[in-house]
Amino acid sequence: MKKTIYGECFSEAIGTFLFVLIGIASVAILVASGTVVSYWELAIVWGLSVSLGVFVAGYVSGGHINPAVTISLACWRKFPRNKVAPYILAQISGAFIAALVSYCLFQSTIVSFESANEIVRGTEGGLATAGIFATFPGENVGLLNAFFVEFLITMILMLVIFVVTDTNNLTAPTGGLAALVIGITVALCGLAFGPLTGFAMNPARDFGPRLFTLIAGWGTAALGSDFYGLIVPIFGPILGAIFAGVIYFKLITPYYPKK
Template sequence: MKKALWGECLAEGIGTFILIFIGVGTVASMVTAGITMSFWELSIAWGLAVTIAIYVAGFISGAHINPAVTIGLAVWGGFDKKKVIPYIISQIIGAFLGAAVVYGLYQEAIKIFEKTKGIIRTADSGWASAGIFSTFPKSYLTTFEAFCVEFAITALLMIVIFAVTDNDNGAAPKAGLPALAIGITIAICGISFGPLTGFAMNPARDFGPRLFLIAAGWGTNVLGPHMYGLIVPIFGPIIGALFGGGVYKKLIVPFFPKPQVEPHGKDFKKVS
C-alpha cells in the first residue's frame, strides 16, 4: 500500500512538473525572448501541457495535478481522503521544481529583461518578471472580483472533469479523449477569462512557483497586492471545484436517462 501511494505521489509530482515546465516555459519565451504569441496560443500551450501531463501520469495516479481537483474528487468522486494531503504536497513540489528548472534555463534572459525594464524584484515592479511564473490580477480588479473569476472557471473545469471521466455518462469521450477535452477546457477558460487573473485554476500551479520565487530573490513581495497569492489562486479554485463537483453530482447526474427494464431483467431501450 505504501509503495503504491509513493508511486501515485511520484506520478502527481511528475505530472505537475510537466505542466509547469511547458506552461511557464511558454510564458518565459513570450516575455523574455520576444516570441510573438497571442493569448489564444498561450492558452492552448497551457491546455496541451495539462493533456500531456495526464497522458504521462494518469494511469498511475489519475493525474489530478491540481489540489482543487484532488479535493473536489475526495468530496464528490469517492477519492480516498487519506491520499489528499500526500497528493497536494506532491503537486506543490512538482510545481516548485518545474519553476526552478524553467528559471535555470531562462535565468540570463530574465535578468536581461529585468535590466532593460528597470525591474527590481523586491519592489512592485518585480511583479512583471514574477508574472512569468505565477499569476497576478489586473489592477482594476478587486480581490473579490478576482476570486469570483477563479471560482467560476475552476467550477467549469471540475464539471468537465467529472463529465468526461464518468462511465455512466453516455456522452463521455473514450480512448484517451478525456485528457484532450480537459486540456481544451483549460485553453478556452484561458482565452475567455485569463486576461483578468492569469487563469491559475490550480493552487499548486500558482503556489509552487511562488514559493520558488520567494527563495530566488523576489522575497515576500511576490505574494502580490493584499497577499493576493495566498488567497485568490488558492481558495478560488478550491471552492470553485467543490461547487462544480456539486453541480455535476446533484444537478446533472440525477437526470441521466434511466434504462427501462423488461420483466426478465433485460434492458431494451432508454427512456428520458
Template structure:
C-alpha cells in the first residue's frame, strides 16, 4: 500500500508538471502568435510581462501538487542542492518536456489557419530559411550579432539569477514569509529578466521551454533548421546546457551566501548540505 500511494502521488505530481509547463507555454507562445500573425500590437515589455504572468499562473495551479518546478534546470538544481528525491527527477523532466511539446502543439492547432495564410501571402515554404521568422514564435534563437558562446553566457547568467531568486523567494528563513505572493514574485523576476535580455536570446532559462516547441516544429514542416542559429551553427544545446549550468550555479551561490555551505567544503559536503 505505501508503494502504491507513492506511485499515485508521483503520478499526480508528474501530471501537474505536464499541465503547468503546457499552460505557461501555451500562454506565452500564444501571445507571440497573436502579435506576429494576428497583428496585435505588443511591445517588448508587454511580451516579457505576459511570459512572467504565464509562469505565475502555472505556479499557482501546480505548486500544491508538484512544487511547480516546470523546468528541468530547476528540478536538477533542487535535486543537487535542495533535497529533491532522486527517483522523481527523470519523471519530472519527462513530464516537463512532454508538457512543453503539448503546449506548442495546442497553440499551433488554434493558429494553424493563420500560419498557412501567412505562408501563402508571403510565399514562404516552411522548410526554407524564410520560415524561421515563424519558427521564432515557438523556440528561442540568439540575436544575429551574438555568437553561440555569447548566447551561452547570457543564458547561463540569467538562469543563475532566476534560480537564486527562486530560492530566495521560497526560503522561509530569508526575511518575511512570501507565502501566496511567491508565485507572483517569481513571475516578476521572469518578466524583468525577459525585459532586460529578451532580444539577446529569447530568455529561455528552461530546457523544456525551448526543446519541446523546437521538436514540435521539426516534426511539423520546419525541419532540422530550427536546431541551428542564423549563421548555421548548432544552437540546440545552448538552451539546454546553459540553463542547467546556470541553475546549479545559482543554487550553490545562494546556499553559500546564506551560510549553508562553508568555504573549502568538499563536493560531498556541499551536496549533503553541510554548513560552516
C-alpha cells in the first residue's frame, strides 16, 4: 500500500511520544519520587527508549522522531522538503502529548515533592521540577558552552545515523540493529556529556515538553535564563545534525571502496 503523509506523520508522532514518555517518566522517578536511579541508568533508559521509538516508527516514516534528523536528511539525503514541516509538527505534538500524559501520571508525586521542598512554579526555584520535562544547563555552564555541547553530541548522533543507514556502507548493521545502535549512541552521549546540558539532542524532545510547562504553571521561567530553551536545545541540534553531513559525505564516503 502506498504510504501517505498522514500515516507517516502519525507514525512520527507515536514514535516520538513513546520515547519521550518513557524518558520523562524516568526523570520524574529520579527527581520527585525519591527512587534511587543513577545517571547512567537514566541515560540508558533514554537511549533504549529512542531505539523503541525508531523501531515503532521506522517502517512507515523512517523513524526520524527528531526535527534535527529530518532537516539534515532533507539537506543531505534528498528527503522531500514538503514533508519537513509536517514531520516536525508531528514530532513536537508527540512530545507535547508525552509530557501531558507523564504529568497526569506523576502529578500527585510532583506536587508532593514541590510542597515538601517549598518549590514555587513560575520562579527560578520552579526549574527543579520543570527540569523533569525539559533540559537546562548544568551549574556554571554558559550559553555558548551549552550550545556547542548540543551541537557536538547531535553531530555525533547524526553521523552514526548516516553510517548505519547507508546501504553503500558494507559494515552497516542489518535486521533492525540500526535502531539499537542509534539508541546506544544517545545513551553514550548522555553518559559523557549529559550533566552539561541534559543531552536534549532533539528539538522536539525539548520544545514539546517545554511548551507544556509554559501552560502548566511554570510560565516563562521554564524558558531558562537568556531564553536558553528557545536557543540551545533547538538550534544546537539542528546545526550539529546538518554539519554531520559535511563530515560524512565530504570526508568519509568519498573513500568508500568502489562497488
